[in-house]
Amino acid sequence: IHLEEISRSVSKGAHAVLVLDGAGWHTSPRLRLPANISLLSLPRYAPxxxxxxxxxxxxxxxxxxxxxxxxxxxxxxxxxxxxxxxxxxxxxxxxxxxxxxxxxxx
Incomplete structure (x- = not known):
């Protein structure tokens, strides 16, 4: 639901990149990523x-x-x-x- 809400806020023709740290709740095999969003995971131990x-x-x-x-x-x-x-x-x-x-x- 959160990603869908972000997706609706992205300007038409634009693409959002969400930066994620290594938190375990940022990944799930059931995750459905909207077409206008990409995920960028930060390397571990790089605050x-x-x-x-x-x-x-x-x-x-x-x-x-x-x-x-x-x-x-x-x-x-x-x-x-x-x-x-x-x-x-x-x-x-x-x-x-x-x-x-x-x-x-x-």
């Missing part, structure tokens, strides 16, 4: 290629550090709050995930 690793590091260092929670629900609430705070600042996300070596040269 420098996965910008989401920087997002997790930022969250741990800035919004979830030095905390002890009383319950599982408190952990979930703190994580939801941290994620919502980050999502409200798209310029911060762009800064965190930017790679100098991946810039388009004009």
């Amino acid at each position: 420098e290629l996965n910008p989401v690793e920087n997002v997790w590091e930022f969250l741990r260092q800035n919004l979830l550090s030095h905390c002890v929670w009383d319950s599982y629900d408190a952990i979930v609430d703190a994580c939801c709050h941290a994620w919502s705070a980050l999502m409200s600042t798209p310029e911060q996300i762009a800064s965190i995930t930017r790679r100098s070596w991946a810039q388009v040269k004009v």
Whole structure:
């Protein structure tokens, strides 16, 4: 369902490439890939290629550090709050995930 939703969002005539890390849930023999999507798996143990690793590091260092929670629900609430705070600042996300070596040269 997730891939179908992404497929519907891809502009007509365009093709989407989804970058995947090595998480086991990213693969399944039953996966049906829409024609306008390709999957690109990152090599193992290459966090420098996965910008989401920087997002997790930022969250741990800035919004979830030095905390002890009383319950599982408190952990979930703190994580939801941290994620919502980050999502409200798209310029911060762009800064965190930017790679100098991946810039388009004009």
